[in-house]
Each structure stands twice: as C-alpha cells, then as structure tokens.
Amino acid sequence: MTDNSSEVVDWETLNDASYVSIGVYLITLAPTAMFGNCLVLFVFWRKSLYKRPVNWFIVNLAVADLTVSLLALPMSATTAFSKRWNLEVAGCQLYAFISFAGACNNILTYAAISYFRCQIVCKNRYIARVKYGRILGTLVAIWSFSILWTLSPLLGWNTYELEPYNITCSIRWTGHSLGDKSYVWLCLLFVYIFPMTISLMMTVTFVFTWTPYAILSTVAAAGINITSPIALLPTLFAKSSCAYNPFMFFLSHNTFKSFKWGFASCTKNNAEDSGRLYMSRVKFNNRVEPSDLPRCSTDSDTDSDSEDENILLPALAGAIKKEKPKIYGYVEDVVPLYSDASFRRMFRLSRQTFQILSSYLEEVPEMKKDGNGGKERMSPQKDILTTLWYLGTLDSIDRIADRFGISPSSVIRARDRVMNSILTHLKSKFIKWPNPNELNQIANNFQQKNGFPGIAGALDGTHIRIAKPTNHGDSYINRKGFPSLQLQAVCKEDMMFTHVFTGFPGSCHDARVFRNSDLWENGLQMIPNIYHIIADAAYPLRIWLLTPYRDNGHLTHEQRRYNNYLSSNRMVIERAFALLKGRFRRLRFLETQKIEYAVKIIMTSCVLHNVCIFNHDEVDDFIQQDVIAANYNVPGIQDCEAQGVQKRNQIARNLL
Structure with a gap:
C-alpha cells in the first residue's frame, strides 16, 4: 500500500512475543473503552445531564471513543495476533478513517470544552447564552472539520497506508510529494497545534496522549526515519485515550464521581437484606412504600452527604416512584457567574464577606470535609451558601434542596453544621461587651450625633414570629x-450588637425579659458610672441605664430636649433590628415549634449580622422599614433609682 512518493524503509523486526503483547493490550483496551463510554452515556441519560447543553461535549467524546473501541480496536488487535494486516486495502482505509476521525473529534472537542469553560468562568452570565443551538453548531463544526480531514486522503490529498509492523493504518506521514507534505503540515497545524494552544492549560491528558504521536509524525514528515519498534509506542498510546477518557470524567466531573457510588456503596447488611421483602407491609394497592425496602447509601448529588436511595429490585421497580429530579451545578457553575450585586442580593451579604466568613469556618473541626460512611461530605463553601440561603429567605427545605441539587436531609445537616460552628466558634468573637477603651470610643461616636454624653449602647427588644x-x-x-420569641439586644452606633439575649415568650414584658438577663445582673459592673446604655420607657431607670422622662403633659423644655436626643440616639437599635430582619428574612417567621432551635437560628443570625457590620457590608438596601415603623406600644414602668434620676437630670441640664 505504498507508492513511489513514499520512501521504503527497512524496519527492525518485531518478535512474536511483542506481537502477542500488543494484541493482548489492544484486546484488553477495547472492552475497557466500551464499558467506560457506555457507562458515561448511561449516567448522562439517567442523571438527565442532557438538560445542560455543555454536557453534550462529553457525549460527543463518548460516542466517538465508543465507535473507535467497537470498530477500530478489534481490527488492530486481530492483525496483531496475525502478525500482519489481513483486512485488505479497504479494511486499512476503513480503520484509518475511523481512527483518524475519532482522533480529530477528540482533539477538537477538548479545545471546544476549554473555550466554553473559559467563557463561562470569565464572562459574567455567559452560561445563560450557552443554548442547545450554540452547542449543536459547535458539534456540527467539529464533525465537519474532522470529516474534511479524514475524507481528503480518500479523495487524493495524501492517502491511507499501513503503519510500521502492519498492525495499524494511518495517513502517509513520510510521503515526499507536495500533496503529502502539505497535507501533513497543515494537519499538524490545524488539528494539533491550534487546538493545543486553546486547551493546553485545561487538558493535560490531551498533550500527554497525542504529543508523542505528533512528534513522531513530525519527525517522519521531516524525512527522519525511526526504524526501531519504539515507533509503535506513540500510536498504541494514543489509542488508549478512548479508554481513559470516560474514567477521567468520573474522576473530574462531580456528577459522574458521585454517581459511581451507586454501584458499590451497599454494605454487606444491605446486600443480605435485599433478598428479604416484607410482603406483609405492602399496601393493598400493590404499591410498595420506600420504607418497606432495604436501603442502600447512594450519592444523589455532587455532594454525597445526601439521602439514602432505595434499592430498586427488578420485580418491584415499576411500583416505586422515580428519583426526584434535581438541579445540578448551581453552586459549582452558576454562583461563580453572579455579579457582586447579584451575589449579595441572593445570599444577603457581599462576596467579600462570604469569603471572609468561609475563611473563619473552613478550619473549624465541625466543617472539615470528611467522609461519612464512605461518602464524601459537601464542601464547606456549599454548606455555608446553603445556610445563608436558608437564613436569607423563607423558602421551604424542599425548595432549597431543589436549588442546590441536594436532598432535604442534606440541607438540614448543612444548616446544622454551619449554625453549630458559628455559635461555638464565632459567637464569642463577634458578640462581646466592649472593653474600657472601646466604651470610650463608642461614647464619643454617639456624642458626635447630638451631644448626648456617655452612651455605651442602645437597648431594646423585638419580637420574632414563630409557629405556636x-x-x-x-x-x-x-x-x-x-406567637413570638423576645429578642433583647444592645448595639453600638454602627448597629453592631454587643449583647444579645433571646428565648423568652412573646407575652413577657420587656422589663421582665431584661430582669432575667445577665445584663441586669452584671450591668453595674459592666458599665462604669461615667457611661450608660439608653432605652425606652419600658425599662427601669438606673445609673447605668437611662430612660426618657415620662410625658405627663408637663415636661420642661430641658426634659423634652433630653427625650428627643435620647430617642434620636436610641433609634440605632431599631435600625439594627430592621437590618437583622431585612437581611435574614427567615426571622420574619420561624416555622419551628422547637424553641431551642428557634433560639439557635436567632443567635446565628445575630452573629452573622455582626460579621457583616465588622466587614463594612452595605446595609441600606436590607433595612426593613416596616420594622422601624412598627410600634408595639410597650407600657412604661415606674422604677426609677435615685442615682439614675440624678444622673438623668444632670445630663438634661447640660444638653445644648
């Protein structure tokens, strides 16, 4: 199958053992590649990955590799065992056409994947424009370009011929005619070098597989003949791509990586139980309840800390509901594309604050990514985003699970992990009483507003609606x-909480809640005489807690001015509550009857509120104005300590 334009080369002989070894290699490679690529196609269909257009590139690779493994690899394995090509000229051309078309498709698809991934990551909201038409057009272009290059040798531009040792066929790399050389050099340029520049950074395996073959081809095209059997290695190594591609998908693609456990995560007990059906528990309508079947731990998402799935026995498969569809890739593919404004609107804090929060929690033992029963836990970042979405919306657990592509139980576990970590490790860092130097700075900041001296913080309470x-x-x-829980808090002039107390029933008066808090017990020690916190008339008057004069219609000008100044400064705590409820909208209604759990949600929100304030997160667009406007008309009390009265009168006289 050579002509005068191809130089005759004396190749070194290949012994029988080498032919057998090559045949064994190829005959092993073929079923491995068939299995891997069929598995990819199966997972693609089972997991409905076709709903995401970019996943069609994976299908394209799998189809091309499956074709090569079904047709080309068995042909070369047969000739290896025969020690000669026994499939005639037509067989050689068919083999070369299939192999070369698969190779071109493989290389160009990797380049397309690199291009689209770069666009998705680097260009905001580009993923929204990646539609089926765009992907289909790209695939048509890939196949058209591949067919163009693979048909050319059949039409006279270069030709297909046997490669060394009569095991494989390819284009004539060593031809000396202008047509042969132009084809070879242009092919190397457009089918290898150009795609390589696109996908080098992403697809290292592409370079690892095809570079040896390209180097050998370049050497041959340059007129340098390699007569050693080593010349076979690049060709054989390149064939392996159709086998390892599917396994690369399983190692790198989260959905494939999690799905594989569905075949292997059943424990011995599950396997033993799978043969025992409790028919007495089958309902009269012949539908089997999921709880009646043995269970098998299965990862249903990119993060495998999700619910166990049922083992579907063949005899009863039709009686069981199908797995609930989920949305995949929200955190991995969509969230990175959000603009900073969109990220903040979705998760109720800035991207920078989220990164800082993540850095706090990633090193916390409870948040360490750790296997659980052979399953991989969700990443800390996904845990935190899930929890932020829970706290920032009133969405149900099912809706959150659907958005994040996980199970409802995974949402609950992620939420509990994050809240426990925050309350254990961050609460004491971000909600703490000021030291003397800080008290002085706080008092100065308040005084700059209207001259009211010595304010160490503003105190008030608010109601958090709960299920009865x-x-x-x-x-x-x-x-x-x-029904509600009382939340009592003290805040600084910047709305950062310095003391939080919650858990008392909504029917309790603010003063009763206050008297049961540690602030009441320790207030005199916590607040030096030159400072004081301010509150409304629902609280008792003390030397360290100043309240307004009771308006009986006969207040003096000094007393009215004092009340106005105090009220103006005290508004900061109402704004803080409005910001807290506006940012973490879950606090508008806690649909839980477990009081201790409601308290954890409230306290976690307060800590996160302070984290945002500490990192200068914008506040204005989250402040819930109706909270500020709400007036619960708390009845005032007559509990005035003499020292408190004296201090209040002195401040009233000195205000300008």
Missing part, C-alpha cells in the same frame, strides 16, 4: 396577637 408551640403555646402570644 404545642406546649404552653398561649404563653408565647404577644400583645399583637401572634
């Missing part, structure tokens, strides 16, 4: 008629 508890539910009904 089953035990003593009526005691949680507040004066507005809905």
Whole structure:
C-alpha cells in the first residue's frame, strides 16, 4: 500500500512475543473503552445531564471513543495476533478513517470544552447564552472539520497506508510529494497545534496522549526515519485515550464521581437484606412504600452527604416512584457567574464577606470535609451558601434542596453544621461587651450625633414570629396577637450588637425579659458610672441605664430636649433590628415549634449580622422599614433609682 512518493524503509523486526503483547493490550483496551463510554452515556441519560447543553461535549467524546473501541480496536488487535494486516486495502482505509476521525473529534472537542469553560468562568452570565443551538453548531463544526480531514486522503490529498509492523493504518506521514507534505503540515497545524494552544492549560491528558504521536509524525514528515519498534509506542498510546477518557470524567466531573457510588456503596447488611421483602407491609394497592425496602447509601448529588436511595429490585421497580429530579451545578457553575450585586442580593451579604466568613469556618473541626460512611461530605463553601440561603429567605427545605441539587436531609445537616460552628466558634468573637477603651470610643461616636454624653449602647427588644408551640403555646402570644420569641439586644452606633439575649415568650414584658438577663445582673459592673446604655420607657431607670422622662403633659423644655436626643440616639437599635430582619428574612417567621432551635437560628443570625457590620457590608438596601415603623406600644414602668434620676437630670441640664 505504498507508492513511489513514499520512501521504503527497512524496519527492525518485531518478535512474536511483542506481537502477542500488543494484541493482548489492544484486546484488553477495547472492552475497557466500551464499558467506560457506555457507562458515561448511561449516567448522562439517567442523571438527565442532557438538560445542560455543555454536557453534550462529553457525549460527543463518548460516542466517538465508543465507535473507535467497537470498530477500530478489534481490527488492530486481530492483525496483531496475525502478525500482519489481513483486512485488505479497504479494511486499512476503513480503520484509518475511523481512527483518524475519532482522533480529530477528540482533539477538537477538548479545545471546544476549554473555550466554553473559559467563557463561562470569565464572562459574567455567559452560561445563560450557552443554548442547545450554540452547542449543536459547535458539534456540527467539529464533525465537519474532522470529516474534511479524514475524507481528503480518500479523495487524493495524501492517502491511507499501513503503519510500521502492519498492525495499524494511518495517513502517509513520510510521503515526499507536495500533496503529502502539505497535507501533513497543515494537519499538524490545524488539528494539533491550534487546538493545543486553546486547551493546553485545561487538558493535560490531551498533550500527554497525542504529543508523542505528533512528534513522531513530525519527525517522519521531516524525512527522519525511526526504524526501531519504539515507533509503535506513540500510536498504541494514543489509542488508549478512548479508554481513559470516560474514567477521567468520573474522576473530574462531580456528577459522574458521585454517581459511581451507586454501584458499590451497599454494605454487606444491605446486600443480605435485599433478598428479604416484607410482603406483609405492602399496601393493598400493590404499591410498595420506600420504607418497606432495604436501603442502600447512594450519592444523589455532587455532594454525597445526601439521602439514602432505595434499592430498586427488578420485580418491584415499576411500583416505586422515580428519583426526584434535581438541579445540578448551581453552586459549582452558576454562583461563580453572579455579579457582586447579584451575589449579595441572593445570599444577603457581599462576596467579600462570604469569603471572609468561609475563611473563619473552613478550619473549624465541625466543617472539615470528611467522609461519612464512605461518602464524601459537601464542601464547606456549599454548606455555608446553603445556610445563608436558608437564613436569607423563607423558602421551604424542599425548595432549597431543589436549588442546590441536594436532598432535604442534606440541607438540614448543612444548616446544622454551619449554625453549630458559628455559635461555638464565632459567637464569642463577634458578640462581646466592649472593653474600657472601646466604651470610650463608642461614647464619643454617639456624642458626635447630638451631644448626648456617655452612651455605651442602645437597648431594646423585638419580637420574632414563630409557629405556636404545642406546649404552653398561649404563653408565647404577644400583645399583637401572634406567637413570638423576645429578642433583647444592645448595639453600638454602627448597629453592631454587643449583647444579645433571646428565648423568652412573646407575652413577657420587656422589663421582665431584661430582669432575667445577665445584663441586669452584671450591668453595674459592666458599665462604669461615667457611661450608660439608653432605652425606652419600658425599662427601669438606673445609673447605668437611662430612660426618657415620662410625658405627663408637663415636661420642661430641658426634659423634652433630653427625650428627643435620647430617642434620636436610641433609634440605632431599631435600625439594627430592621437590618437583622431585612437581611435574614427567615426571622420574619420561624416555622419551628422547637424553641431551642428557634433560639439557635436567632443567635446565628445575630452573629452573622455582626460579621457583616465588622466587614463594612452595605446595609441600606436590607433595612426593613416596616420594622422601624412598627410600634408595639410597650407600657412604661415606674422604677426609677435615685442615682439614675440624678444622673438623668444632670445630663438634661447640660444638653445644648
């Protein structure tokens, strides 16, 4: 199968053992490649990956590699065992056409994947424009370009011929005619070098597989003849790509990586139980309840800390509901594309604050990514984003699970991990009483507003609406008629909380909540005499806690000015509550009857509120104005300590 334009080369002989070894290699490679690529196609269909257009590139690679493994690899294995090409000229041309078309498709598809991934990562919202038409057009272009190069040798521009040792066929790399050389050099340029420049950084395996072959081809095209059997190695190594490609998908693609456990994660007990069906528990309508079947731990998402799936026995498969569809890739593919404004709107804090929060929590033992029963836990970042979405919206657990592509139980576990980590490791760092130097700075900042001296913080309470508890539910009904928990807090002039106390029923008066808090017990020690916190008339007057004069219609000008100045400074705590509820909208209604869990949600939100304030996160667009406007008309009390009265009168006289 050579002509005068190809130089006759005396190749070194290949012994029988080498032919057999090559045949064994190829005959092993073929079924491995068939299995891997069929598995890729199966997972693609089973997991509905076709709904994401970019995944069609993976299908394209799998189809091309499967074709090569079904047709070309068995042909070369047969000739290796025969020690000669026994499939005639037509067989050689068919083999070379299939192999070369698969190779071109493989290389160009990698380049296309690199291009689209770069566009998706680097260009905001580009993923929204990656539609089926764009991907289909790219695939058509890839195949058209591949067919153009593989048909050319059949039409006279170069030709297909046997490669060394009569095992494989390819284009004539060593031809000396202008047509042969032009084809070879242009092919190397457009089918290898140009795609390589696109995909080098992403697809290292592409370079690892095809570079030896390209080097050998370049050497041959340059007229340098390699007569050693080593010349076979690049060709044989290149064939391996159709086998390892699918396994690269399983190692690098989260969905494939998690899906593989579905075949291997059943424990011995599961396997033993799978043969025992409790028919007495089958419902009369012949539908089997999922709880009646043995269970098998299966990863249903990129993060495998999700719910166990049922083992679907063949006899009962039709009676079981199909796995609930999920949205995949939200955190991995969509969130990185959000603009900073969109990220903040979605997760209720800035991307920078999220990164800082992640850095705090990533080293926390509870958040360490660790296997659980052979399964890989969700990443800390996905845990945190899931929790932020939970706290920032009123979405149900099912809706959050659907958005993040995980199970409802995974949402709950992620939320609990993050909240426990925050309360254990961050609460004491971000909600703490100021030291003397800080008290002085806080007082100066308040005084700059209107001259009111010595303010160490503003105190008030707010109601967090909850579902009515089953035990003593009526005691949680507040004066507005809905069940709630009391949240009492002190904040600085910048709305950062310095003290938080919560958990008392909504029916309790603010003063009663205050008297049961550690602030009441330790206030005199916490606040030196030159400082004081300010509150409304619902609280008692003390030397360290100043309240307004009771308006009986006969207040003096000094007293009215004092009340106005105090009220103006005290508004900061109402704004802080409005920001807290506006940023973390879950606090508008806690649909849980477990009081201790509601308290954890409230406290976690307060810590995160302070994290945002500390990192100068914008606040104005999150402040919930109706919270500021709400007036619960807390009845005032007559509890005035003499020292408190004296201090209040002195400040009133000195205000300008």
